[in-house]
Amino acid sequence: MIILLPPSEGKTPAATGPLLDLDALSLPELAAARAEVLDSLAEVSAGEDALERLGLGASLAADVARNTRLTEIPCAPAIETYTGVLYGALGRLTPTARRRLDRVRVSSALFGIVGALDPIPAYRLSMKTRLDGHGVLSTWWRPRLAPVLDAEFAGELILDCRSAEYRKSWPGPSGSTVVVDVHTEKDGVRTVVSHNAKHTRGELVGHLLRSRAELPTDFRGLVRAAKRRYDVEFAPPHRGRPAVLDIILPG
DSSP: OEEEEOOOSSBOOOSSOOOOOGGGSSSGGGHHHHHHHHHHHHHHHTSTTHHHHHTOOGGGHHHHHHGGGTTTSOOEEHHHHBOSHHHHHTOOOOHHHHHGGGGEEEEETTTEEEETTOEEOOOOOOTTOEETTTEEHHHHHHHHHHHHHHHHTTTOOEEEOOOHHHHTTOOOOTTTEEEEEEEEEETTEEEEOSHHHHHHHHHHHHHHHHOSSOOOOSHHHHHHHHHTTSEEEEEOOBTTBOEEEEEEEEO
């Protein structure tokens, strides 16, 4: 099974570590595309209107300035660089969980996709951002990611914990992809969970990574593993749409 995570908006800069090496990242065939976005981001971030063009507030000026020197600052593994609700909810990464991090990938507006252990710098860029010469990044990345990821993950069960914006960059094959939704239920009424959904998805992934059982390889195994922790419902793929694992939380 491959687990797809979203990045976090906030990232923790590394104090020490190697410099960025695009050829050393997972899927090095994406290196040229990554370099192109990296150069464009640095150019935009150096402009006087950088905050406006990147859709960021004045409090993030230091982060934007850091975008201009991403090849000059230390890198850390992606799983340590990305922070926020989902990553906090992963919990303790036991030896078993760490061994399974090679099955975890993170969508990235800058890099397209990275492995959990890939060394990356702390950057600021969203997949919905429009860069000169690229347009909206989710659209730009899609034809570049598709041939690479279609081949790389062929035959794999894919647990997709990403937000809709990042799914646009590569939705995955509908027949083997499972999207995770989260609802609360009270008195028979269900409500879509937004912010807390990130926490629940992180909990689910942490549970799977630490489990003594092997990672699931099919829909039935995934549902069985999720049921050990949550009340869940499963909808199989339908008319080109991926399967959905719906986690139901008490209201």
